[in-house]
Amino acid sequence: MITATTPKGERRRQALVAAAAELLLEGGFDAVRHRSVATRADLPLASTTYYFQSLEDLIARAVEFSGNAELDAMRRRVGEVTHRRRGAEATADLILDLLVGTDGNDEFARGQLLARYERSVASARHPELRDVQLRLRTQLEDLLADVLRRSDRVVRGEQLRRLVAVVDGAVVAALTEPEPQPRRTARGALLELIDVIAPATPQQTILHPHTSGNRVGTEH
Template sequence: MTTPKGEARRAALVAAAAALLAAHGPDAVSHRAVAAAAGLPLAATTYYFRDLAELLVAAVDRVGEEETAAARAAVDAAPPGRRSTRETAALLADVLLGADRRSDAQVQAFYERWLAGGRHPALRPVLRRTRARLDELVDEVVERGGHRAVPAARLVALADGSALAALVEGGGGARGALEDAVADLLSRRRRW
């Protein structure tokens, strides 16, 4: 049975791991870094978590919950009614990347978390749940914006591919590349 102090320590470790993950990607999550960020002894990470993988899963879950809640808030705060393809693309970037994720370094850390599912199979169920919730919001944004239905999977694939290509090519502007590609797809769908 866990004590209130133990639950608080565990929550502090998860919060610290989530902050490291969101800012720097999964490689930043180590026992030592998490303990230091939480202000707890190194041994606390192995006391409250079987291994680093379990801590990483908890951090990915927390970040996914926070990002989904922020995306929901962004969708709810958007004015109702038809919007331009550019406005819809900007809102979709907020849903997919997060409204506060502007720099290429932040976008790269975001995608590294998703790619970590390949190296850490335990992350896959958590990432799938987050992706499903975000896909529902993508569908809602497109529908509420007055655009023809574009499958969320297609929009997300285009958005992710555009952002990742911009990161690989360098020169900045991954978020802008994502918005440009999505706006172009939505405007083409409007003409069909």
């Protein structure tokens, strides 16, 4: 790859990455080819090999581009979450807002979910994608941990991965149904386990003055 050291070169490189990301979302990995990316970016065919070492390199950058865009949207959503004690349903809904979306049942939302899981599966075969996926997954887990803390729930690293696995499994299963409802399916699975995976933090207790020593009040 020749480094895009000029502003024009960097703009072209980013245009190719964005074009590849769009094609990934629309048609999966089979849709990303040198010619299709160059055509979508309205650039010469040779530009893909000029700015990227290989098609795999371009795809990895496109996956990172898409993943970062999703994470940015998730961060905005997390920023709106107030810190208060939440029950199982409210906590599960916040988690699903991040992992599935506010409406996982329309065509566009399904396309985004399919693209996300295709990226995960592909990363098992392609070393270029593996490192990207690991970085994206780490940032996702950090956001989930933040949501759980804001919901006054215990955060444990190994349980975060279990939480993601529960939702991922339910969503993938739902996407194969004739009338997929990934959010509803994932919500049912998550509600069964949320209080085990991320239990509410123990409430602090204090002894109120002027009461007998065996009467305990709860601090809210």
